[in-house]
Amino acid sequence: MxxxxxxxxxxxxxxxxxxxxxxxxxxxxxxxxxDGAARRRRSFGMRGINGRSGQSLALRGLxxxxxxxxxxxxxxxxxxxxxxxxxxxDGLLKMMEEGKARGHFAGLPLVSDTPxxxxxxxxxxxxxxxVLAERAEQxxxxxxxxxxxxxxxxxxxxxxxxxxxxxxxxxxxxVGCDGGRSVVRKSxxxxxxxxxxxxxxxxxxATLADPSMIKSSLRSPGGLVNLSMVPGEIATIEFTxxxxxRHAPLTAAEMQDSIRRAxxxxxxxxxxxxxxxxYSDNTRQAATYRLGRILLAGDAAHxxxxxxxxxxxxxxxxxxxxxxxxxLVVRGMASDALLDTYTTERHRVGEWVLRNTRAQVxxxxxxxxxxxxxxxxxxxxxTPGVKRHFIALANGTEIDYSPSDDSLVGRFAPSRSLTSGRxxxxxxxxxxxxxxxxxxxFGAAGMLVRPDGYxxxxxxxxxxxxxxxxxxxxxxxxxxxxx
Numbered sequence: 001m002x003x004x005x006x007x008x009x010x011x012x013x014x015x016x017x018x019x020x021x022x023x024x025x026x027x028x029x030x031x032x033x034x035d036g037a038a039r040r041r042r043s044f045g046m047r048g049i050n051g052r053s054g055q056s057l058a059l060r061g062l063x064x065x066x067x068x069x070x071x072x073x074x075x076x077x078x079x080x081x082x083x084x085x086x087x088x089x090d091g092l093l094k095m096m097e098e099g100k101a102r103g104h105f106a107g108l109p110l111v112s113d114t115p116x117x118x119x120x121x122x123x124x125x126x127x128x129x130x131v132l133a134e135r136a137e138q139x140x141x142x143x144x145x146x147x148x149x150x151x152x153x154x155x156x157x158x159x160x161x162x163x164x165x166x167x168x169x170x171x172x173x174x175v176g177c178d179g180g181r182s183v184v185r186k187s188x189x190x191x192x193x194x195x196x197x198x199x200x201x202x203x204x205x206a207t208l209a210d211p212s213m214i215k216s217s218l219r220s221p222g223g224l225v226n227l228s229m230v231p232g233e234i235a236t237i238e239f240t241x242x243x244x245x246r247h248a249p250l251t252a253a254e255m256q257d258s259i260r261r262a263x264x265x266x267x268x269x270x271x272x273x274x275x276x277x278x279y280s281d282n283t284r285q286a287a288t289y290r291l292g293r294i295l296l297a298g299d300a301a302h303x304x305x306x307x308x309x310x311x312x313x314x315x316x317x318x319x320x321x322x323x324x325x326x327x328l329v330v331r332g333m334a335s336d337a338l339l340d341t342y343t344t345e346r347h348r349v350g351e352w353v354l355r356n357t358r359a360q361v362x363x364x365x366x367x368x369x370x371x372x373x374x375x376x377x378x379x380x381x382x383t384p385g386v387k388r389h390f391i392a393l394a395n396g397t398e399i400d401y402s403p404s405d406d407s408l409v410g411r412f413a414p415s416r417s418l419t420s421g422r423x424x425x426x427x428x429x430x431x432x433x434x435x436x437x438x439x440x441x442f443g444a445a446g447m448l449v450r451p452d453g454y455x456x457x458x459x460x461x462x463x464x465x466x467x468x469x470x471x472x473x474x475x476x477x478x479x480x481x482x483x
Contacts, residue, residue: 005174027142029142053312065131100116105363188294190291191286209270215227285347305357305360399412426441
């Protein structure tokens with residue numbers, strides 16, 4: 001029996017597995033995809049890594065490898081797109097590296113010359129997965145590919161994952177990172193409430209007989225048409241309801257018809273088609289992220305429109321929040337009550353993202369009323385306070401896990417790299433019994449920082465009042481008492 005089963009080897013599952021390993025646990029990742037082609041199907045388009053996720057990756061020293069992957073990708077894209085487009089690609093990369101591009105809200109650009117809170121990135125999902133998989137493997141994480149989980153059973157003392165090939169694997173805890181159609185969530189019987197799809201997006205690897213017939217536009221007659229930055233990819237979004245059959249493979253005929261409707265040009269012809277994906281604004285959230293020994297993270301816990309690019313980041317932040325907590329619990333250093341703080345903290349953040357992605361879908365719909373609303377918003381976006389609000393919204397930097405506390409408690413404190421995955425105690429304080437969980441460094445301000453970078457305690461008077469309670473609450477009992 002292993003410590004923890006992580007079901008799903010996408011970005012959320014891979015980062016979570018590394019976090020668990022840093023926390024001293026032994027995770028096993030079970031990934032259904034057996035080959036690169038299956039992974040490529042979930043890597044159409046680009047994925048934005050926002051400011052807060054950039055800060056989280058920097059805590060673990062991953063910002064360098066991700067930045068290298070982004071730079072190499074943009075180099076390949078510049079060559080593939082041809083000399084006429086190199087300035088576009090180089091310009092975007094420069095804006096990303098300088099921190100000026102801060103994302104968008106319903107296609108309304110968020111650009112600022114002020115210093116960025118965290119470095120953002122833009123890259124294809126399979127490239128991010130490569131970086132995260134390499135780090136997991138460096139840490140000694142076991143990853144089993146081609147292992148489709150069809151059921152999970154929590155017997156109260158352990159959890160068993162049943163595989164499609166008839167095998168079973170048992171662990172103390174199990175985390176479902178297996179996407180919006182999560183087998184883990186369904187098997188556990190966790191409610192997934194929300195709203196049905198009102199739009200259908202499609203992205204395909206395809207080429208046009210006459211590319212000049214289509215121009216990328218957020219406001220085409222029938223929706224959105226995008227000739228992706230990735231050469232050979234085309235995307236559409238139509239706001240006439242969800243997919244008729246979301247399980248059926250996307251076909252060339254369906255993609256061609258969608259491009260014709262969205263662009264308003266019935267003469268568009270596809271000359272090649274090499275697969276694609278559908279998506280929608282089906283918006284739902286798990287009632288709880290933990291039920292007994294089963295937990296959920298990433299799309300298994302929440303799904304929503306991809307407009308605004310917040311889904312990947314929401315999953316990465318779930319992993320950062322959960323990993324160190326579950327690691328402490330499975331090692332017997334903390335009560336499993338610590339796991340309840342995962343739902344308490346992350347469910348509220350998920351609600352915020354579901355709300356703003358619904359708003360972005362509304363702002364993307366075609367029509368003169370929405371056009372007028374977008375014009376009004378475009379007028380107020382440059383206002384400093386408005387710009388700061390929407391940049392914080394898009395980048396996850398408004399998160400406060402303790403909103404009733406007037407101090408820095410609950411806020412992110414990017415004080416230094418925490419590559420060890422331990423917490424950090426800043427100040428002139430001695431530490432006994434927590435050395436395996438918390439590092440120390442001298443500083444003027446007394447502060448206890450959790451492994452995910454969020455502040456757990458701040459000295460109210462320059463002394464250590466409340467420190468012992470904060471250590472017990474977030475890091476379990478000290479070694480001496482545990483023994």
